[in-house]
Amino acid sequence: MTSYADTRDVVGRPAAWWGMLILIASESTLFGCFIGSYYYLRFRSATWPPHGIPEPKLVVPLILLAVLLTTVVPMRLAAKAAATGRLAATRLFLALALVVQSGYFAYEVHDFSDQLHGFDITRDAYSSIYYTLLGADHAHVLLGVLFNVWLLGKLTRGFTRYRIHATRAIALYWYAVSVLTIVVYGVLLSARA
């Protein structure tokens, strides 16, 4: 217990990172409940998806998924750059990720409204849980996009320890959203089985 009143040595992860982890835990549980409900309803219906509803598309979603996953790399690089205080690099990687993510989100919204024309959310239990799950996932992508926009805005006025922590936390959020999206697609596509 020596005099470390002035110590600024940094061990372990900042509270901000842990806070983000908590948010992720809470949101993942929400998705867990949606997914549980999905299968609960599925077990109760003889045909899934019900007659008259097309099986969920396979190819396009997988391609989109791949696109979204690629953005994990720049996010990771951004976090690393921030940790070592390389401002320009951080901005670059964030911007790169943001472009791809926005593109992904834009297409998904378009695709979502397309499907709604096919079969409406008020059609039956399948359509209800299908759109709820998909919509919730898209909403989380949107939140991530907003995070990145906000962070880039912040970084225009340089680094502070606070912003470095924010970068780490938001990167963590994106890893989680990517995993979440994989799981959600997995569940929705399982209707083909």
Place this chain on the structure above:
Amino acid sequence: MTLRRLEILQWTGLLLGGLAFAAAHVVGYGITEAECNSAGLRWGISNDTWEVIALGVTAGLVVVSGLAAATVVVRTRETSYESPPPPGRVRFLAIAALAANLIFLIIIVLDALGSIVNVACRQG
């Protein structure tokens, strides 16, 4: 035994059993849900077989986890659970894990008894 190894055993003891139990609980319930509803007619799975498999595996994991905790408790009997970390904390959490795994194991056993003795899908 090195502290590092004790650490690993202690965390195994603390986490493995709990996770295994949680998984088995959800899966075990899910199996019955699936079999005893219209979907199950299509899949035609046998409740007892699946339950016994799931619960057997889990019981194994819980036992492993319990043994890990027990090892740590034995190996650290010289230290007190109130002594400074890491050793004190390792012993502390190992003692806790031992109790936890015992409880998980009993639940798994009772689950198994229940799903074997009772007729699957008979409304209770």
Place this chain on the structure above:
Amino acid sequence: MAIATPPNPAAAERMERLELIWESRPGILGWLTTTDHKRIGLLYFWTTLALFGAGGAEALLIRTQLAQPNQHVVSPQTFDELFTMHGITMIFFFIIPMTTGAFGNYLLPLLLGARDMAFPRMNALSYWIFLASAVFIYTSLFIGKAPDAGWFNYVPLASKKYDPGHNIDFYCLGIIFNSIASTLTAGQFIVTILKSRAPGMSLNRMPLFCYAMLAASFGLLFALPSLSADTIFLFLDRNVGTHFFDPSHGGSTLLWQHLFWIFGHPEVYILIVPAFGIATSIIPAFTQRRLVAFPLVAIAELLVVFIGFGVWAHHMYTVGMPTVSMVFFAAATAMVIIPSTIQVFAWCMSFVTGLPTFRTPLLFIAGFIFMFVTGGLTGIMFVAIPFDQQVTDTYFVIAHFHYIIFGAAVFPIFGGMYYWFPKVTGKLYFERPGQISFWLIFLGTNLLFFPMHIVGLLGMTRRVYTYPSGIGWTAYNLAETIGGFVTLGGILVLLGNLAVSYFRGPPSGPDPWRGPTLEWTTSSPPPEYDFAVIPRVTSAYPNWDPADREADRLKLADGVLMLERGHEQPEVTPVDGRLARVAHMPHESPWPAVLALALALLFTMLLIDRWGTAGIMGIVCLLALVGWHMQEPEEE
């Protein structure tokens, strides 16, 4: 040994700087923008106390209506709204916010040796959202549109077809709104407990109160999403036309029950585990003995919540599940009892082997043990599925969970009020009236709840607004009603005692009980910065380690670890509590209140189907968040 009087001029000068850095803005504005965990704790305390009054009034109205058969004190509709609001209020707006929001906020940093929560502004936000949600849900009562399908709100009774009014929409939105506040509290409790402990407080040296809060927070964090999903589904079913709960379109009414009880049963443990924490704080102080079997009690507090997630379907034994499914939950139900038996006997052995002085706080804990064991034993009976199926939805169940919720959750709250009253006010309460209040409440509650076991076995079902005479229920119901009013009397004595003591009580000094934990090392009431020196911790009972306290005094003299340079507190590693970094804490901020207000408007717009306006409010919330984060903790 308060660190109120600095030992030398240098130290005095440093403490002045601390005062300046941490002092909060004066007046109303100070309270609106505060991020001080103690002030937020007090705000929570007064708000939840008021709501406790509301819930109690509802309960007494219910008891008055049921005092005699075939009475018409209130109309059936009013009765339904009363018991629904009673449940919602006591669970979501009294016990959870009282134990976590009030006790947790005020005490956690003090027991951890921290200066504030890990996320002070988030802490403020959780309070303002809680307040807004309380106003939101109580508006429904005053405009005569209160939820009326029970706090469990089963569909299809709660569906648009059978409940077309806004009553249930108030329920859905109010519950979602409130659970945002609880989630925020839970999340930052977890981070605070993991990251903001005093250096040296490793997991095996953390007070049991903190374990209890950790367990309750994990419970809230993982239980509330299930309720949110459920209420979201119901809101969509009612207002968008989805079919989650509509069997005619492939939905399932039982889906509601599953999701509800996946939240609802952990909820029960979330209600009582913080009370365990209060008990495990009071027992060592008044037996002058470290709690027996510390590691087992610590894990028990976590286990009861963990296993509590696996027992939900024992609320649904009568819905016609396959026997095998029920047995799964019965097995978990059977073993979730073990953590509680561990704690009960650890408490009792501490009583036996320590030197118990039965002052009011310990009396309430003894009463709590009695009530908890009684309710627990009837709980064990629900392991027997056939018996559960016989008595579920009767007054037997009401008796059971009121012994748990009033006996095991509220008794420790009362005990805690007495125990920490000197710390919060700097005054001592009066002992004699304290003991009177205990005995009134103890006898009152037993007279109120015990006969419910018997009328339940005699077949009296729950949620009936009246009952016929001649079935042998009348005498018991009358006794219950009398007991209710006796309990009210006891609570009034308690509040009166504390109110008078606040003005007339003798000064308490920093440590009237020779308490074991860190809050007793600082002055009463504690300074804004809680501790002048980040305390040294080498056990779970730091105030009983004279060497460490002496070390603190020396550090104060040399100005070590005072962190008087800025709005700072140390962060530690989550497991072994080694110093990780010094964190910069944010200052007071108006944004939490603003954001809560915007959210309240958002939910109001959803309620009255103004989706467009609701969207605009959503954007306002985002802007508020941006404004919030404009202000960064300054670096020196």
Place this chain on the structure above:
Amino acid sequence: MKGPRRDRRFAFLVLGVVPLAGCGGSQDSLAPHSHQARDIANLFWWMMGGAWIGLALVVGLLVWSYKRRKRRGFGDDVEGDKPGEKRSWYAVLGLGIAMPIVVISTLFVISDLFVIKTTQAPASTTTRLTVKVIGHQWWWEVRYPGTNAVTANELHIPVRTPVRVEVTTADVIHSFWVPELNKKVDTIPGQTNVVELDADQPGRYRGQCAEFCGLQHAHMAMYVFADEPSAFRRWLSREEKPAQSPSGGLAADGERLFLNGPCSSCHAIRGTDADGFVGPDLTHVASRTTLAAVTIPNDRDSLRNWIVDSQHVKPGNLMPNFSVSGHKLDALVAYLEGLK
């Protein structure tokens, strides 16, 4: 009958509350009249005995701590702030872990592996009669498959005969519960649940909806009449018959009023054009002992009052008040009272 009642009295004294004279009433889960209900009741008595022992143990420890409040620890282990720690650990491990695990596991095995077999839904082969009970807000519709018999709120079964009761709902979730005969079972939309009734002596057993189902949940009771098999067959054959219309006079006016008035839009009377299905089937309403789901007795005054002012008797029930009086009311009542 004398035996169980006395020891139940005794038990209430044990429970610490003096019971009413002749208490127990007619909806008493501890006055079993079937082997299922008896098994459940016995289960309870055993559990209650254990519960009292457990409570005594804990209270004993607390009282003991009060008696020895001046002494620390055990034996010579009285030093420091953990006096008597070792023995306390043994107590916690023994009383807090080992003992409850054994006791509760035993309870689990007995109740959830064996007793549950007697109370769970009967296999369709083991019962000799099936009755369909349909929950409505706020009354019970009773049908006897294979016959035309339809009645309400009063369910007749042959005594000493396992009867399969299939419960469903027409609207929200209700719960079918006759505590003296068996556990309760909910009526779930889109699902049929089954419970067995097997009364071991003739009698009238009160039941009540146990799941909150709206405004008049409090007034949704029913009677189960366990008749001797011969009496049951006579009752059933009478219930099957359509109503014979009155030869003339007051009752005949009443029939005309009933069929041309609003009554027939909600109520059915087999053998007439009245085929409403919102309210109970009234073909043999006069043969029932109560009205409005065991809310009021089935006599002339109650019936009159029910027709003109049901919203006062049972606020919120789906039958509006009718402003009929004088001759018309007398006629209606006469007609309904003739429907034996």
